[in-house]
Amino acid sequence: xxxxxxxxxxxxxxxxxxxxxxxxxxxGFNGLFWYQQHAGEAPTFLSYxxxxxxxxxxxxxxxxxxxxxxxxxxxxxxxxxxxxSYLCAVLDSNYQLIWGAGTKLIIKP
Amino acid sequence: xxxxxQHPSWVICKSGTSVKIECRSLDFQATTMFWxxxxxxxxxxxMATSNEGSKATYEQGVEKDKFLINHASLTLSTLxxxxxxxxxxxxxxxxxxxxxREGYEQYFGPGTRLTVT
Numbered sequence: 685x686x687x688x689x690x691x692x693x694x695x696x697x698x699x700x701x702x703x704x705x706x707x708x709x710x711x712g713f714n715g716l717f718w719y720q721q722h723a724g725e726a727p728t729f730l731s732y733x734x735x736x737x738x739x740x741x742x743x744x745x746x747x748x749x750x751x752x753x754x755x756x757x758x759x760x761x762x763x764x765x766x767x768x769s770y771l772c773a774v775l776d777s778n779y780q781l782i783w784g785a786g787t788k789l790i791i792k793p
Numbered sequence: 794x795x796x797x798x799q800h801p802s803w804v805i806c807k808s809g810t811s812v813k814i815e816c817r818s819l820d821f822q823a824t825t826m827f828w829x830x831x832x833x834x835x836x837x838x839x840m841a842t843s844n845e846g847s848k849a850t851y852e853q854g855v856e857k858d859k860f861l862i863n864h865a866s867l868t869l870s871t872l873x874x875x876x877x878x879x880x881x882x883x884x885x886x887x888x889x890x891x892x893x894r895e896g897y898e899q900y901f902g903p904g905t906r907l908t909v910t
Binding site for chain 1: 825827835836837839842884886895896897898899900901902903904
């Protein structure tokens with residue numbers, strides 16, 4: 685079967701750094717997405733990785749290791765507005781998005 | 794990033810009526826559009842995938858006669874919930890994917906909250 689695993693919930697302090705991990709087992713791989721979703725709103729695109737390595741976009745970075753079936757989203761200089769759910773999703777061999785359940789990130793002052 | 798719009802953002806309808814939701818990619822042409830449904834505190838559930846000019850592909854368990862999808866152009870897809878029932882009340886989100894030279898990008902509309910009374 686296809687499976688995406690990410691922690692259910694994480695807590696971090698404002699101004700700190702947090703890493704949200706995602707491991708996957710899918711039938712084929714055509715890239716991995718990270719999305720941010722605030723309660724009651726639709727997901728917002730953060731990143732797309734298809735090659736191994738680190739992609740940096742401002743305070744957010746995303747890393748991929750295809751051989752390990754592993755990715756992480758790194759958030760630096762955390763702000764209160766970063767409190768949200770972070771969704772990991774893999775594009776499988778049929779170009780369908782397989783979704784993780786999401787990680788709820790709680791930022792404390 | 795690219796923008797996907799949805800209309801209406803929220804709608805209340807009576808049981809037995811039909812509701813149409815529009816999804817538009819505003820500044821790009823989407824090779825594929827998707828319709829999702831999301832219940833509170835749960836992940837997105839894919840309902841169907843549609844390519845412009847062809848019939849939508851529905852996920853198992855999704856009634857194609859109840860959730861009519863029309864993908865009229867590379868920038869517009871519509872979802873019609875026919876004969877709505879209270880259990881159809883949910884958050885419906887469309888998404889549009891574009892293939893670029895460096896890979897794929899997939900953007901979501903703001904969602905439509907449907908309440909059936």
